[in-house]
């Protein structure tokens with residue numbers, strides 16, 4: 001590597017314009033590189049050298065796709081979106097989420113490319129700004145979101161776009177696809193990260209309970225209300241509210257929720273004072289809200305309000321490429337009592353399963369299998385047989401939950417967590433439904 005790869009002396013002889021650009025960028029806080037129109041890296045600023053420069057690996061004069069992706073061809077010819085191609089076509093900036101090779105291994109990086117024009121309007125160079133994405137990991141990680149498959153990356157790119165705004169986010173996906181984890185990532189990536197994140201499980205809350213939980217109540221508002229109690233909306237001041245299973249909010253409460261979202265005001269139960277709320281809304285559901293609207297089970301006006309920025313979380317069967325990464329992440333979790341690995345045949349089997357319970361089910365299967373792995377290696381024999389494979393995942397909105405539960409209970413011999421995984425619901429939800437049905 002040259003002594004100082006950003007030194008103007010190391011730049012290929014280019015226009016004075018590029019030289020002044022380089023000195024201008026040198027002290028920018030974010031990592032930046034200057035590229036010529038033929039993908040060659042002309043210069044890099046100090047932040048880039050510190051974050052992405054690896055000892056012994058020169059990057060000045062190298063192709064960007066070789067340095068960042070180890071490709072022999074530009075990204076678009078390797079089946080990826082190339083921001084340079086797009087910026088050239090648009091004659092303006094383009095932004096994408098890529099996985100880059102870095103000295104720390106593969107990382108999700110938010111890449112923005114801006115073309116630089118000469119006095120005749122021709123593109124002479126591009127400035128690339130890189131920001132490491134901290135809300136998800138592209139390599140095994142003990143906590144947080146992990147993933148690197150195209151389906152996961154698409155959802156992550158949407159998260160990166162919306163998180164800094166105040167727009168409500170609607171997370172859609174089957175049970176166990178990571179909606180709560182995504183909601184936490186939206187909060188953590190937003191300007192409100194320092195404020196509270198309040199999780200509200202909307203299922204199983206009766207109308208009156210929902211109202212007093214959300215809005216709080218005054219002393220004496222109802223029997224048993226011995227003290228004034230602040231509601232979750234108040235607790236979430238300057239932070240984020242995550243309404244999980246919003247499809248379960250009773251119709252009568254939906255109108256109050258709508259009013260809260262539209263006016264930003266509410267009243268405690270039994271109170272007269274109008275209070276001002278200040279929260280960012282993230283909601284999630286595994287139900288088809290559009291179909292519920294058509295059936296009159298969900299208010300259309302509320303649906304439009306919360307559906308400002310929907311993000312579809314892919315089911316695990318659509319991101320089988322991530323199974324090895326997820327499995328290695330779960331096996332590396334500090335909760336594991338000892339180090340356990342998984343052999344190639346077992347992993348290949350996991351990659352072929354249907355996973356109606358998605359990532360939660362995968363985690364449970366691995367936890368169970370590690371108890372059988374006496375020599376510290378999970379093999380095919382330690383995996384539960386794959387009965388779920390032949391059974392299609394219960395479709396959202398198809399039949400009633402009670403029917404599905406009754407059908408599943410008939411002749412099911414597994415544990416409660418296996419039954420929950422089979423039904424594609426969380427154990428918490430299963431427990432509630434069992435209780436409701438006696």
Ligand SMILES: Nc1ncnc2c1ncn2[C@@H]1O[C@H](COP(=O)(O)OP(=O)(O)OP(=O)(O)O)[C@@H](O)[C@H]1O
Pocket residue numbers: 144145146147173174175176177178179180181182286326329359360363425426
């Ligand atoms: N991308 C991911 N990387 C790592 N772990 C994940 C990921 N997505 C989900 N998980 C894990 O899978 C489990 C289920 O995730 P989560 O509770 O967020 O799903 P959910 O969609 O909210 O489920 P439900 O609708 O049943 O409440 C959790 O243990 C979570 O940590």
